Amino acid sequence: MKFSETIQKLDRRYIYIIVALAVILPLVFPLGFQTYMTTPVENLYVHIDEAARKDNKVILLDFAQAPSTLPELYPMDIAILRHCFLRDIKVFTISYFPQGAAIMEMALAEVKEDFPEIKPNVDYCNFGYRTWGMRLPIILGMGDDIAKAVETNSEGAMLENLPIMKNIKNYDNIQVIVEITGSTAGLTYITYARGKFGADVGVGVTAVSAADLYPYLQTGQLVGSLGGLKGAAEYEELVETFAVQDIEFSKKNARDTKWRSNQFKLSEVPYKYKKARIGMDAQAVVHVLIILFIIVGNIGYFLDKRKTKQKYVK
Amino acid sequence: MKRTIPLLIVMTLGFLFVLHVFIPSKESVEFFDWFMKWIKVIGPFAIILGIGSLLMVHGNKIKRKAPNWGYSIVTIVALVITTLTGFIWGIQEGTPYMWIFKNFNVPLGATMFSLLAFYIASAAYKAFRARSIEATVLLAAAIIVMLGRVSIGQAITHWIPDITEWILNVPNLAAKRGIMLGVGLGMTATSLKIMLGIERTYLGGGKD
Known part of the structure; x- marks a missing residue:
């Protein structure tokens, strides 16, 4: 399977495992991020x-x-x-x-x-x-x-x-x-x-x-x-x-x-x-993770799109 | 008669309340207070109706051995036990009701809601694509707001929380207000249609 296909068809269970780790680890080992005020x-x-x-x-x-x-x-x-x-x-x-x-x-x-x-x-x-x-x-x-x-x-x-x-x-x-x-x-x-x-x-x-x-x-x-x-x-x-x-x-x-x-x-x-402040560590990590998911998912999408276009031109 | 009487009640009360709000008078205030007392009586009857309906639906499921009828038994048993513990020992801290709440209701409810994080992550990976200019703008705004709402955003640069606040205070606010005005006007129009008897679907089917 090609790289772009692997990205596009990634089993969602891997995503669930990564999300679970991203939530659990910062709760067990707090990162101590400071919250800014609004x-x-x-x-x-x-x-x-x-x-x-x-x-x-x-x-x-x-x-x-x-x-x-x-x-x-x-x-x-x-x-x-x-x-x-x-x-x-x-x-x-x-x-x-x-x-x-x-x-x-x-x-x-x-x-x-x-x-x-x-x-x-x-x-x-x-x-x-x-x-x-x-x-x-x-x-x-x-x-x-x-x-x-x-x-x-x-x-x-x-x-x-x-x-x-x-x-x-x-x-x-x-x-x-x-x-x-x-x-x-x-x-x-x-x-x-x-x-x-x-x-x-x-x-x-x-x-x-x-x-x-x-x-x-x-x-x-x-x-x-x-x-x-x-x-x-x-x-x-x-x-x-x-x-x-x-x-x-x-x-x-x-x-x-x-x-x-x-x-x-x-x-x-x-x-x-301090429950919310500890929880914010997990939330920060998960937000970054979701952003990474969006970026990786879009890379796969554009690679796939380009390949389809090239195939069509040929 | 089945449709005419409810229609008359809706029309009369609807217009009376509109008059009370726009042309308040001693009589309309007295009528409104009197009606509020009636609502206090109607409230508990609604609970009885709700419990009756729940028992009927799940009782029928058990009787017919419909698919997943076992869950209906769990529902009825949970209803009876929770209600009885509440009535007998009260709902204060340290009572059996609170024990049930803390050990069943809280973990079950929190589990259901926390599943959302997994679905959102999966949807972000599988479906959130920059397919058009609009989708790309949405995607960029989402990334900035997601970063800006957590401390990592500020650690990168103070611009990220500042832009987040701007997105929430300007484009988000404008869009929300527009939607609210639209919903408000829609509600007014639908209410008028109901009060004038043009919209009758809420009465259900059947003959007059």
């Missing part, structure tokens, strides 16, 4: 961080996700919750997906391990699972009265009786709604919570949906966004650099990789707080 992630970090300086402001986290998107979205859940708990920012969590509710429980339990002083219904409140059909009435209802719209927390306690609800009435008390989603990309919140009540909305999405957000980011309908594993890695890094060290955010420092790497040692960071 504006949408910095904006979301700053917007959430501002709640620490304001009275009666909470963050609403909507877990619109399923296990299939866990590798990309779960590090975002963990990083945002950690940021809020570190900076004493009150958090509400809700999910309209049955599986999202379980992920929410998992994320809260995982981050809470390191914050024994954080109390449920005082520092955060888990609203639990609500059916998809209830989504619109709740999103619209929260514009008037959160306690009336949601009614109970995940354990069935009436919201109006919980200490966290003191001085919290409606979207005026929500610093930003962050929907971490594998599908809806915050559109319902943009249309109703922002359109009708002026609430600030941010999102965390899988990489395939990230390109869809740019029109909303440009108009300011989204205050910021996390796109895929890279977005999660950037947020992890910002939390590690500023919130953990108790330093005020500075764009200049955030973009200075040398300065950032002097603030902490990644090897000392618990695994659960």
Whole structure:
């Protein structure tokens, strides 16, 4: 078989083996690539961080996700919750997906391990699972009265009786709604919570949906966004650099990789707080590999095309 | 009657909601709030309907011993066990429901999605060809964005992330906005056709 034919007809199982190695090896032996910062992630970090300086402001986290998107979205859940708990920012969590509710429980339990002083219904409140059909009435209802719209927390306690609800009435008390989603990309919140009540909305999405957000980011309908594993890695890094060290955010420092790497040692960071950054090593290698595949595949295609043309001329 | 009554409900409610949005009044707000309460009642019934439909479809498959009927047994058993554990012990961390979720649902879901990486790599090798100018532009943009979204791109030159951001912020944004406007206009036109009774396929077949 000729070279060009060999390239064109390469058994796809070889490709699968190479991809598997390209994913597994960097996860086992991290390469330590530094993530650079992007504006949408910095904006979301700053917007959430501002709640620490304001009275009666909470963050609403909507877990619109399923296990299939866990590798990309779960590090975002963990990083945002950690940021809020570190900076004493009150958090509400809700999910309209049955599986999202379980992920929410998992994320809260995982981050809470390191914050024994954080109390449920005082520092955060888990609203639990609500059916998809209830989504619109709740999103619209929260514009008037959160306690009336949601009614109970995940354990069935009436919201109006919980200490966290003191001085919290409606979207005026929500610093930003962050929907971490594998599908809806915050559109319902943009249309109703922002359109009708002026609430600030941010999102965390899988990489395939990230390109869809740019029109909303440009108009300011989204205050910021996390796109895929890279977005999660950037947020992890910002939390590690500023919130953990108790330093005020500075764009200049955030973009200075040398300065950032002097603030902490990644090897000392618990695994659960650096999952996205480790994952980015594998993603970087796979991206390069796919580019090589495209180039090699095209070389085979053009060689084959030239040969066919020569044959035809003869 | 089977088609006329649903048609009348759609037309009446459709126009009432349009009026509520464009000409809000005390009455329309009250009507809207009242209707939202009804949605809260309809929601749980939809779940019952969904479970009923699932049981019927898979029950029939098992009864007829249709191809792959064994998977239907797995579906029903999984539904019953997961629901029961959730009802009896709750869904908090440390409950049997959470154990099932972490040990079955999470690995299965993550496995399905991670297969995508292999298919994408294979498709990139086998199908992503510079056959035309348009395909070549797409290919070049894809390579730059793929490099620009990972740290290797910046290690090569800071131009790669900068060009990536430009591609996402300018041509991508323009194309996305154009598509969104088109979809929005299409949705408005289809909604109007439904409300005016021109589009009736959603009612299904059968006689009036």
